Structure formats: C-alpha cells, structure tokens
Amino acid sequence: MTIGKAWRSITAAVLLGVLVAGCAEQAAEVDPIEQMGAQDIFTLAERTLADDPQGTEAARLFSEVERLHPYTEWARRSLVMQAYAHHQAGRYDEARSAAQRYLEVFSGDTDAAWARYILALSYYDQIDAIGRDQALTFEALRALRDVIELHPESEYARSARLKFDLAFDHLAAKEMEVGRYYLRDGHYAAAINRFRVVVEEFQTTTHTPEALHRLVECYLALGLATEAQTAGAILGHNYASSGFYEDSYALLTGQGLSPEASDGEGWLQRIWRQTLRGEWL
DSSP: OOHHHHHHHHHHHHHHHHHHHHHHHHHHHSOGGGGSOHHHHHHHHHHHHHHOTTSSHHHHHHHHHHHHSTTSHHHHHHHHHHHHHHHHTTOHHHHHHHHHHHHHHHTTSTTHHHHHHHHHHHHHTTOOSTTSOTHHHHHHHHHHHHHHHHOTTSTTHHHHHHHHHHHHHHHHHHHHHHHHHHHHTTOHHHHHHHHHHHHHHOTTSTTHHHHHHHHHHHHHHTTOHHHHHHHHHHHHHHOTTSHHHHHHHHHHHHTTOOSOOOOOSSHHHHHHHHHHTTOOO
C-alpha cells in the first residue's frame, strides 16, 4: 500500500470514528422517557415516589406524563399526583399550584375532593407555630371549609373537620397570646379587645374559659365591677369545674363581689342573655 492510500484509509477511519461517536452521543442524549407510554411513565413515577417520598424525581415524572400525553386519563391522574408528591416533600407552593390547576380543569372529577384536601393541607401544614402570619391560618380554614361543604361524604371530610377545629383554635390562641401581652403590660383596654374577640368569635375553642377569666382580671383592674361580675357569671355557668372559674371566683369574692350578671346593654350582658337561652356555645 502506498503512503497516499494509507493516509486516505487512516483519514476515513478517523472520520468514521467521529461520526459513530457523534451518533452515540446523540443517542445518549435522548431521554428514554420520551419513548415510553403514559401508563409506563405513571407507574415509574409511583415507584419512584414510594422509594423516595422526599425527592423531586417523582413529581418530575408525573409532570412528564402530562407533558408527553396531555389528553390521556393518565395525564389527569398525574396532575393530582404531582400535587401529592410535592406535598409529601414539603414543597407547599408547588403542591398548591398543581392542586389548583387540577381543580380549574377537573373540578367535578372523582379526585377533586383529594385535590381540595391537598390544597388545604398546603396551608394547614405551615401554621404549626403560633407566631406565624395568621393569613395562612385563614387560607387553611377557607380551603378546609371547601372540602367539608363540597365533599361532605368523601373520605377527607372527617379529617378536614378536625383540622378546621384545630386551625380555628390556633387563631384563638394568637388572640390570647396578644391579649396576655397587653395584660402583663397593664394595657387593659387593649387586652379586653383581644379577649372579647375570643369570647365572641371563638367561643367554641379551648381558650374561652381563660379569656373570660382574663376579662375578670382586666375589669377588676379598671374598677369595672359590673363587667367583672358578668364575665365571672358566664364563666361559672359554662365552665363551673374549670380552674379558671375557681381563680375568678377567688378574685371576685376577695373584693366582696360575686359572679353574677346584672341587667344592662353591654356586650357581656348580651352574651349572658344568649347563654341563658342556650344560644351561646
């Protein structure tokens, strides 16, 4: 073989190698998900979620079903599963977004109750600390109420009711926290406003007995005996076995007063009349 032929052979071999390598690289860049059917991707996403609930890969795979096979039943199911996968991983904004997108398109679907429940949880699971922004609590209450009212027979309704009560209690706890702060600093009028909110708006929560007792304390500090006695009467009528009633009774009798309501048009007198008629609590 001459030098010229040998050189041409070497050059051709090199070019062939480059072409083969380029084709291999292109083949490697093709995502195998692109070649899979909707059900296969959905099944893979489910397995991925089971193996790693805190990861992001499952949510990505569910979104791939929606992207590659948008008009299939699997795409619909994948959208609510995206919401679930994001919530499991604590990605509440993403969970909320996916759940809302599902409800915008499939509000009457069989999984709508689940989507609404995930949406509610995306707010509820962020209100564990009393010091947080209470806007989240209000959003959680609104979303939980939707589950309760729109899907009363669903498997999520009972849990939604329990969480609604806890979120409601949480709001009352925040009012009590602020009220105690004002009370400690001697800002009695400001404290009364907070405790009044609990008595009037959150009377079914666990904080009501203390709120009534703190009202007794505030009114006695201001020299408003009639209001203090009326608050004590409401407390005794509804929570006679409470330690807060014992404390209020001791405060009142210590000043020669008794827990009894008087006639009048004040807000506490109104609560007292509602109590006697069985309309309060």
